[in-house]
Every structure is written in C-alpha cells, then in structure tokens.
Amino acid sequence: MAEVFFYLLAALAIGGGVGMVTRKNPVGSLLFLVLTLASLAGIFVLLDAHFLAAIQVVVYAGAIMVLFLFVIMLLNLGHDYQPDIRGGLWMVMGFALSGLLGGILAQRFGGGGELTGALLPVAGGPGAVRALVEEHNAVGAIAGPMFRDYLVPFEVTSVLLLVAIVGAIVLAKRRI
Amino acid sequence: MEKVAGTAFLIASSAKVVATFTLVLLSVAYITLLERRLAAFMQDRRGPNRVGPFGLLQPIADGLKNLLKEETSPAAASRFYFFLGPMLSLMPATVIFAVVPFAAPLPTPWGVVDMIVADLPVGILFVLALSSLAVYGIVLGGWASNNKYAFLGALRSSAQMVSYEVALGLSLVAVLMLAGNVTLTEMVWRQQQLDWWFAFPLALAFLLFVISAFAENNRLPFDLPEAESELITGYHTEYSAMKFSMFFIAEYAHLLTNSALMATLFLGGWDIPFWRGDDMFWVGGALVSGFDATGAPLLAEPAWWKTALTLAAFAAKTSFFVFLYIWVRWTLPRFRYDQVMHLGWKVMIPTALAYIMLIGGTILVLDALRTPYGFTYGLVLTAVSLVATGLFVFVLDRDRIIGGADLTRRRSGTEYQRAEMIVASDL
Numbered sequence: 108m109a110e111v112f113f114y115l116l117a118a119l120a121i122g123g124g125v126g127m128v129t130r131k132n133p134v135g136s137l138l139f140l141v142l143t144l145a146s147l148a149g150i151f152v153l154l155d156a157h158f159l160a161a162i163q164v165v166v167y168a169g170a171i172m173v174l175f176l177f178v179i180m181l182l183n184l185g186h187d188y189q190p191d192i193r194g195g196l197w198m199v200m201g202f203a204l205s206g207l208l209g210g211i212l213a214q215r216f217g218g219g220g221e222l223t224g225a226l227l228p229v230a231g232g233p234g235a236v237r238a239l240v241e242e243h244n245a246v247g248a249i250a251g252p253m254f255r256d257y258l259v260p261f262e263v264t265s266v267l268l269l270v271a272i273v274g275a276i277v278l279a280k281r282r283i
Numbered sequence: 284m285e286k287v288a289g290t291a292f293l294i295a296s297s298a299k300v301v302a303t304f305t306l307v308l309l310s311v312a313y314i315t316l317l318e319r320r321l322a323a324f325m326q327d328r329r330g331p332n333r334v335g336p337f338g339l340l341q342p343i344a345d346g347l348k349n350l351l352k353e354e355t356s357p358a359a360a361s362r363f364y365f366f367l368g369p370m371l372s373l374m375p376a377t378v379i380f381a382v383v384p385f386a387a388p389l390p391t392p393w394g395v396v397d398m399i400v401a402d403l404p405v406g407i408l409f410v411l412a413l414s415s416l417a418v419y420g421i422v423l424g425g426w427a428s429n430n431k432y433a434f435l436g437a438l439r440s441s442a443q444m445v446s447y448e449v450a451l452g453l454s455l456v457a458v459l460m461l462a463g464n465v466t467l468t469e470m471v472w473r474q475q476q477l478d479w480w481f482a483f484p485l486a487l488a489f490l491l492f493v494i495s496a497f498a499e500n501n502r503l504p505f506d507l508p509e510a511e512s513e514l515i516t517g518y519h520t521e522y523s524a525m526k527f528s529m530f531f532i533a534e535y536a537h538l539l540t541n542s543a544l545m546a547t548l549f550l551g552g553w554d555i556p557f558w559r560g561d562d563m564f565w566v567g568g569a570l571v572s573g574f575d576a577t578g579a580p581l582l583a584e585p586a587w588w589k590t591a592l593t594l595a596a597f598a599a600k601t602s603f604f605v606f607l608y609i610w611v612r613w614t615l616p617r618f619r620y621d622q623v624m625h626l627g628w629k630v631m632i633p634t635a636l637a638y639i640m641l642i643g644g645t646i647l648v649l650d651a652l653r654t655p656y657g658f659t660y661g662l663v664l665t666a667v668s669l670v671a672t673g674l675f676v677f678v679l680d681r682d683r684i685i686g687g688a689d690l691t692r693r694r695s696g697t698e699y700q701r702a703e704m705i706v707a708s709d710l
Contacts, residue, residue: 132361134364134423134426138367138419138423141419148412157403157404157405158404158405158408160405161405161408161409161411161412162408164412164413164415164416165408165411165412165415168412168415168416169411169412169415169416169418169448170415170445170448173415173418173419173422173441173444173445174445176419176422176441177422177438177441177442177445180422180426180434180437180438181438240404244404244464244465244466245404245405245408245465245466246405246408246464246465
C-alpha cells in the first residue's frame with residue numbers, strides 16, 4: 108500500500124518538476140512547483156516525518172509560493188512571455204548537465220543500499236522515526252535536537268535571516 | 284476497552300468520513316439560509332420564507348438553480364486556471380474538518396471509536412498548512428478572469444491572507460505552550476485537566492485568533508477582496524452558476540471549520556463544563572479520565588449517551604461562533620485597505636509576540652514554583668491574561684489606531700456635539 112503511494116507521489120513530484128521547467132506561462136510553472144512541493148510533503152508522510160510534511164506545506168507551498176505568485180502577477184500582467192533558454196546549444200548543455208547530475212545520484216544511491224548512518228541523524232533505519240514521534244510527539248521529536256544539540260547553528264541561521272531582512276530594507280529604501 | 288482495529292477500524296473510519304463530509308456540506312447549505320434570515324432580522328426585514336416552512340427548502344432550491352443555470356465563460360479568461368480556481372478554493376475548506384474532534388469516544392462491541400476523522404500527530408499544523416493553501420483558489424480565480432476588478436480583489440486577498448496568517452499562527456503559539464502538543468485531541472484533554480477553557484487563561488490569544496480568523500475568512504469587516512461597493516464582487520465577479528456556487532460553499536465551509544476550530548482551541552471542544560464524567564483521553568493504550576493523588580490513571584467509562592451529549596456541546600459551541608460571524612457581518616462596516624494592513628502588521632503581530640513572551644514567562648514561573656497543572660495554574664494565567672487583554676482593548680479604543688471618519692469630528696468636538704443635540708431635540 109505504502110509503495111503504491113510512494114510511486115504515485117514520486118511520479119507526481121517528477122512530473123511537477125518537468126512541468127515547471129517546460130511551461131511558458133510563469134503562473135503555470137509556479138503551480139507545477141507547488142504540485143512538486145505537495146508531493147514531497149506526501150513522501151515525508153510516508154517516511155513518518157509528519158512535522159516536516161506539515162512545515163513543507165506551510166512554509167513553501169503556503170507562504171513562499173504565494174509570495175512568488177503575488178510578485179509574478181504584479182510584474183507580469185501581459186502575456187508576452189519569453190523563454191529564458193534560447194538556441195540549441197543552451198538546450199544541449201542543459202540536458203547534458205541534468206544527465207550528469209542524474210548519473211551522480213544514481214551512482215551514489217542506485218545500488219539498492221539502505222539509507223542509514225551518516226545520512227539519517229536517527230540511528231536505526233525504518234520505524235525509528237515513528238518510535239521517536241510516539242515517544243516525544245511530532246514536534247518534540249524535532250524540537251529536542253534542534254534546541255539542544257544544534258542550538259548554535261539554529262541561532263546563527265536566524266541571525267543570517269535577520270541580516271537578509273535588514274539588507275532587503277536597506278536596498279529597497281534609500282532613506283530610512 | 285480497546286481502540287478499534289483491523290476491519291472494524293476501516294469501516295468506522297469510512298463511516299466517519301462520509302458522515303462528517305455530508306454533515307459539513309449540509310450545515311454549509313443551512314448556514315447560508317441562517318445568514319439570510321439573521322440579516323433580515325437585524326435589518327427589520329423578513330428574509331427568504333417562501334420555499335417550504337420558514338424557508339427551510341431555500342438552500343435546496345438555490346443549489347438546484349445554480350446547477351441548472353447557464354455557465355458563462357469570459358472570452359479573455361485563461362480557461363484552465365479559471366476552472367481550477369473554485370476547486371482549489373473548495374478543497375482546503377472542506378478537508379480541515381478531518382482533524383477536529385467532535386465528541387467523546389464512542390464505545391462499540393468492536394472497540395472504542397474516536398470521534399475524529401483523522402487524529403494526525405501534527406493536528407493544528409495540518410490546519411495551518413491547508414488554510415495557507417486556501418489563498419490559491421481566490422488568487423487564481425481572480426487572475427484567470429482577466430478582469431481588473433477581479434484581479435484587484437485577488438491581490439487584496441493574497442496580501443490580506445498572508446498578513447493575517449502570521450498573526451493567526453503567532454496567537455496559536457500561546458495555546459501550544461499551554462497545551463504542550465499540537466494534536467487537537469490533546470488540546471481538548473488539557474483544557475479538561477486545567478478546569479479552565481483556554482479562552483480565559485489565554486484571553487488575548489483568543490481575541491487575536493478570532494480577529495485573524497475573520498480576516499482569513501474574508502468576512503466583514505475584512506471583506507476587501509469582495510468589497511461590493513468598490514470591486515463589484517471582487518475575485519468572483521466573472522463566475523456564474525455552479526463555479527460561483529463553489530466559491531460560495533468554500534467561504535461558508537471555511538466559516539464553519541473556523542468556528543469549529545475556535546470552539547476546540549478556546550472553548551474546550553466537546554467538553555461539557557463543570558462535569559468530570561466526560562473527560563477522556565488515550566494514555567498508553569488505555570482510555571483515562573484523570574489521575575488520582577498518587578498519579579495512577581483512573582479509567583474512563585465511555586458511553587453512547589456521553590458521546591451524544593458531548594456532540595451536542597460541540598455543536599452548540601460551534602453554532603455560537605457561526606452566529607458571531609453573522610452578527611459581526613451585519614453590524615460592522617468595512618475597513619479601509621490601509622487600515623487592514625496597519626492593524627495586521629503594526630498591531631496584531633507585535634501584540635501577539637509580546638503576549639507569547641508574557642505567557643511563556645508566566646508558565647516558566649508557575650513551573651518553577653511547582654504549581655500543579657490545574658485550577659490555580661489556570662487562575663494565575665487568567666489574571667495575567669485579563670490584565671493584558673484589558674490593556675490591549677484600552678489602547679485600541681483610544682481611537683488612534685483604527686480611527687474612522689467620525690474620529691476627526693469627535694476630536695474637533697463642535698460639529699459632533701451639535702449633531703448629538705439635534706438628535707436629542709428630535710427625541
């Protein structure tokens with residue numbers, strides 16, 4: 108049952124990605140990207156990472172993409188869309204690059220090996236996340252490591268975001 | 284008593300899905316009738332009372348009419364997105380109800396059935412996720428119509444919904460701190476354990492949540508995306524027949540789910556006040572009604588009549604908020620756009636942030652003093668919150684932040700007093 112859903116969501120995610128690149132209409136691209144993000148959230152749920160799935164939808168699909176939509180609609184009222192990639196050479200280079208990337212990913216993860224150890228912060232493979240969530244509940248399972256073990260990186264990231272916000276205001280407003 | 288499992292679980296879940304979905308759509312139909320009747324009552328009119336007794340068949344007649352009407356599709360609209368808009372609008376509004384617990388667990392011969400469609404571990408985050416998707420339907424509908432009024436409505440709605448979502452989320456943080464978890468079932472349980480509904484210990488969060496929920500729902504006084512006097516009807520200007528009807532159903536379904544959410548988060552959900560018999564929660568695979576002095580769990584006794592009573596309590600609380608929505612709509616005028624943004628960014632968000640600090644600090648102090656989670660705990664929080672709420676309302680009421688057209692006149696005094704004297708002499 109879970110496998111059926113996985114392949115369905117994976118197909119939707121990849122289809123959304125392809126659709127996003129191939130659409131000429133930016134609103135269409137954006138909606139396909141939302142589809143990809145939503146499918147990824149579904150895959151997170153299959154991995155028992157409910158919190159991550161919810162945050163994926165709240166932050167990416169619900170906030171960032173809505174802002175994108177806002178900007179696209181404000182800046183691009185006409186329908187004179189021009190493709191960014193022109194000419195055959197760019198196309199060839201694009202396909203070659205994505206092929207290379209796919210090859211590297213296939214070589215790294217294609218051997219049927221299980222995702223364990225260094226890649227997952229939780230020891231123990233499948234079922235480990237579910238046990239963690241049952242013990243600490245969905246938010247506590249993430250909040251514990253984030254505010255205890257990784258507190259400094261977390262705070263540094265917040266400062267980085269603050270810097271970005273201040274920078275945006277300085278750029279947008281000449282006189283503050 | 285065990286939870287239902289296996290085939291019985293599948294059957295129970297399917298039954299719950301069908302029942303809730305039908306009930307939500309049916310309630311939505313009758314809320315439209317209620318709104319029209321109440322509006323008529325408040326404006327001293329009769330309202331729709333011709334179709335069936337008291338106009339009770341009016342929603343069915345409206346539904347049939349919208350199904351059979353001709354669909355017009357504007358020539359300049361992008362057809363696909365025009366079609367997608369109403370669907371994207373309707374989906375989140377109806378799905379959110381899945382995570383709202385609506386009664387005490389029901390005992391059956393096959394095990395105890397939880398009266399919630401899906402008790403997700405992320406609970407309220409699921410609600411936030413779906414309500415943040417609701418803006419797509421409105422924005423796409425308005426944009427795809429290729430109509431200036433519709434587009435203006437869509438832009439206004441996206442700005443407004445994004446702004447107030449922040450305030451909504453921040454006002455929820457106080458609730459999460461007190462509840463200690465994000466699932467709605469546990470929030471109901473924690474309110475039962477506290478002996479206080481969260482509306483009192485978290486009074487200011489309640490106020491902020493209600494205001495943001497009104498804005499999220501695009502209801503008066505925040506109905507700028509529609510604003511009939513300026514934008515015809517805003518984002519759904521170009522829609523007709525069933526597509527228009529879908530936007531309409533979405534709005535009322537959103538109203539209903541928001542009311543149910545407010546009832547669950549702040550009025551104890553299906554809890555019946557001053558009665559311990561309905562307290563039930565799953566702790567380690569057993570249905571528990573509380574803990575004795577040594578901390579040992581006391582087993583709960585679920586019964587069908589308890590489920591029925593709690594369901595009635597939940598319906599009453601939800602109806603109260605539905606009524607509040609309608610009451611406010613026919614009482615208050617619409618904000619100006621800059622007032623909406625001002626209130627959202629410069630009043631609601633800073634207040635919510637300060638309130639999080641206040642409640643967080645109070646909880647820290649209470650925990651440091653080893654106050655047990657119960658009546659006294661809630662009493663202290665209530666006292667703190669009431670002071671904060673009083674201060675907030677007092678500052679808002681100074682007519683400096685939301686000043687209407689009447690404000691300048693009252694400040695200058697003379698004209699206002701003269702008008703008052705004329706009214707008095709007429710009486």
